[in-house]
Amino acid sequence: MLRNLRFNIFAYYFVTVSTFLVVLYTLIEIIEIESIYLIISVMLCFVILSGIFISKLAVDPLEEYVTNLKNLSKETLHELNLPISTIIANTQMLENSFGDDAKTLKRVHRIQNACDMLKERYNELEYLIKKQSKQQIKEDFLLDELVRQRVAFLEKIYPHIIFELSLEKTPLTSDKTGLSKVIDNLIDNGVKYSKDSNTIKITLKNNILDIQDFGIGMDEVELIRIFDNYYQANKEMQGFGIGLSMVKRFCDTNNIGLNFHSKPGEGTTVSLNFN
DSSP states (O other), rough: OOHHHHHHHHHHHHHHHHHHHHHHIIIIIIIIOOOOOHHHHHHHHHHHHHHHHHHHHHHHHHHHHHHHHHHHHHHHHHHHHHHHHHHHHHHHHHHHTTTTOHHHHHHHHHHHHHHHHHHHHHHHHHHHHHHTTTOOOEEEHHHHHHHHHHHHHHHOOTTTTTEEEEEOOOEEEEEEEHHHHOOOOOOHHHHHTTTTTEEEEEETTEEEEEEEESSSOOOOHHHHHHHHOOOOOOOOSSSSOOHHHHHHHHHHTOOOOOEEEEEETTTEEEEEEEE
């Protein structure tokens, strides 16, 4: 598609410029029009019309492609909802029917955990579609409940981590799904950089959410660079180094204060200020 588009634009541009030169030569030499203002006016109209046609030639196929992609995403999202709900409902029924069969229940729990992760991807895809469509994605919710939900999900991924929670009831109006991704990212970073510690402390008080780890920490030079795309304090860690830049972008967009307090060997505390 893009190759054909490039060729069409080049061909139209070539024809347009050639026509432009021919018309200019005709006006000056053959018709013998001497008024420079008339020539400029004719050429200006010709350039504007050419620009309109070229932009239409370039944008229309891309617009059609994006529209088709959006429709495919929405249809796929809709079709995914039923099988995910079916799996969740049937695993719950299986869990109840197996009673004390620990081995089988363990397998059922694995299916449930995998389904929960699939549901997370479903929610993220739905969120991205709404965001691309510029739909209103802010909603009313309790921040403390959201933190508990994210911790419950991450406990399945990091069963060796002890989460110490002290959460004050905090109503909030914000982008819930986007904030969920921010919380997940910050906790995930805390876990990755805490190999010698298995504790993450999360506190919510006076509209300030603190996520504290007791890992390797960072010095002042690293703190300056943490929001740079693709920067990683530890190159051996998995990932692409874009998480914190996404976190900062979300916080800036939603007027959330973001602060880091860290010392090498003592760990890092990330504060989200919702005041």
